[in-house]
Amino acid sequence: MSSYQQSIKSQNKKQILQLIIDHAPISRSAIAKQLGMAKGTVSSLSTELIGSEIIYEYGPGSSSGGRRPLMLLFNEKAGYSIGIDVGVNYIMGILTNLRGEKIAEQKQTISVHDFDYMLPLIIQSIQKLIDASPPSPYGIIGVGVGVPGIVNHQGSILFAPNLGWEQVDLQEELENAFDVPVTIENEANAGAYGEKKHNSSSHLSDNLVYVSAGIGIGAGVIINGEIYRGEKGYSGEFGHMMIDMNGRKCSCGSVGCWEMYASEKALLLEAEKVLDSAEGLSLESLIDQAEINPKVTSLFTEIGDCLGSGISSILNVFNPQKVVIGNRLALAEPLLSEPVKAAIDRHTLNFHKEQAEILFSSLTPYSTSLGASHFVTERFIATNF
Numbered sequence: 001m002s003s004y005q006q007s008i009k010s011q012n013k014k015q016i017l018q019l020i021i022d023h024a025p026i027s028r029s030a031i032a033k034q035l036g037m038a039k040g041t042v043s044s045l046s047t048e049l050i051g052s053e054i055i056y057e058y059g060p061g062s063s064s065g066g067r068r069p070l071m072l073l074f075n076e077k078a079g080y081s082i083g084i085d086v087g088v089n090y091i092m093g094i095l096t097n098l099r100g101e102k103i104a105e106q107k108q109t110i111s112v113h114d115f116d117y118m119l120p121l122i123i124q125s126i127q128k129l130i131d132a133s134p135p136s137p138y139g140i141i142g143v144g145v146g147v148p149g150i151v152n153h154q155g156s157i158l159f160a161p162n163l164g165w166e167q168v169d170l171q172e173e174l175e176n177a178f179d180v181p182v183t184i185e186n187e188a189n190a191g192a193y194g195e196k197k198h199n200s201s202s203h204l205s206d207n208l209v210y211v212s213a214g215i216g217i218g219a220g221v222i223i224n225g226e227i228y229r230g231e232k233g234y235s236g237e238f239g240h241m242m243i244d245m246n247g248r249k250c251s252c253g254s255v256g257c258w259e260m261y262a263s264e265k266a267l268l269l270e271a272e273k274v275l276d277s278a279e280g281l282s283l284e285s286l287i288d289q290a291e292i293n294p295k296v297t298s299l300f301t302e303i304g305d306c307l308g309s310g311i312s313s314i315l316n317v318f319n320p321q322k323v324v325i326g327n328r329l330a331l332a333e334p335l336l337s338e339p340v341k342a343a344i345d346r347h348t349l350n351f352h353k354e355q356a357e358i359l360f361s362s363l364t365p366y367s368t369s370l371g372a373s374h375f376v377t378e379r380f381i382a383t384n385f
């Protein structure tokens with residue numbers, strides 16, 4: 001077979017597999033019809049895919065009403081993918097099948113961010129997820145990691161200000177430790193992808209911004225169905241959008257950054273002042289206290305106001321169909337929702353707010369880990385079949 005024929009064959013096979021992933025159960029003749037391929041081609045390529053155990057056939061065969069065709073299905077249990085969300089105060093890891101369904105999870109709360117301290121914790125978390133994976137033809141197909149920082153196209157973490165990491169090669173460390181492909185992504189990009197792929201209400205949104213509001217703030221921007229990464233992969237650092245030229249000092253070296261006013265970090269710093277104590281302060285404890293302490297309620301109102309004001313800039317610039325607010329602050333939706341919406345209403349251009357839908361993520365806290373795991377699965381499918 002010539003290399004040209006090889007490449008046509010491989011393209012056809014990919015198309016068949018993708019159709020089965022998207023539309024299973026589906027018969028061979030329906031595939032032939034939809035893709036405009038000869039039945040013989042579909043038949044021989046699906047036999048190869050069945051041999052690779054990435055699809056399987058199922059069906060009653062003949063029935064009283066005549067012969068019913070055998071259906072082809074995607075074998076989502078052919079392998080398992082791992083998605084890790086490295087937060088500033090947590091590490092969240094999930095094991096998913098090839099459809100992105102969660103099989104197991106691992107969560108740790110952390111307070112120290114040195115890379116040398118965190119790396120063993122990340123490795124431990126991955127190992128536990130590997131141990132939890134059922135036997136399968138392809139085993140662990142890879143690990144995807146979302147980190148709160150600037151990641152270049154090669155997967156190196158150049159700068160993660162809230163972790164204090166600079167020039168860290170997490171990908172190489174993890175590939176050495178586990179000998180599987182590792183993908184590193186900015187956590188907000190991974191979160192945006194998680195929303196796009198796994199949130200049924202966002203599935204059809206081709207222009208979507210995911211605002212990851214944790215200790216810091218990042219935003220993943222999906223334009224025309226694709227993640228916008230920028231020239232070198234550095235885009236999405238919305239947390240460092242300046243909202244006050246003479247404002248609070250930020251960990252990035254600048255002042256007045258959005259995340260100094262609208263993040264979990266800002267909430268905790270302000271709460272410390274208002275409550276005169278940092279003891280036992282956490283987002284969760286503040287959510288509880290807000291029910292009884294009006295001072296704490298108004299802290300959330302202030303944070304929501306700043307969060308909404310920043311989102312209005314995103315709406316004015318990108319005109320997305322949808323903005324999804326995710327990560328830790330989404331846990332405070334009942335307290336933030338009103339002030340966020342009021343601020344957006346005040347600051348957004350009329351045309352831009354007409355159709356924009358603003359919602360809190362229903363995938364919280366899994367948006368980033370799901371997206372990271374999905375990147376791995378897509379790469380596995382693209383390179384192996």
Ligand SMILES: [Zn+2]
Pocket residue numbers: 239240250251252253254255257
């Ligand atoms: Zn900054």
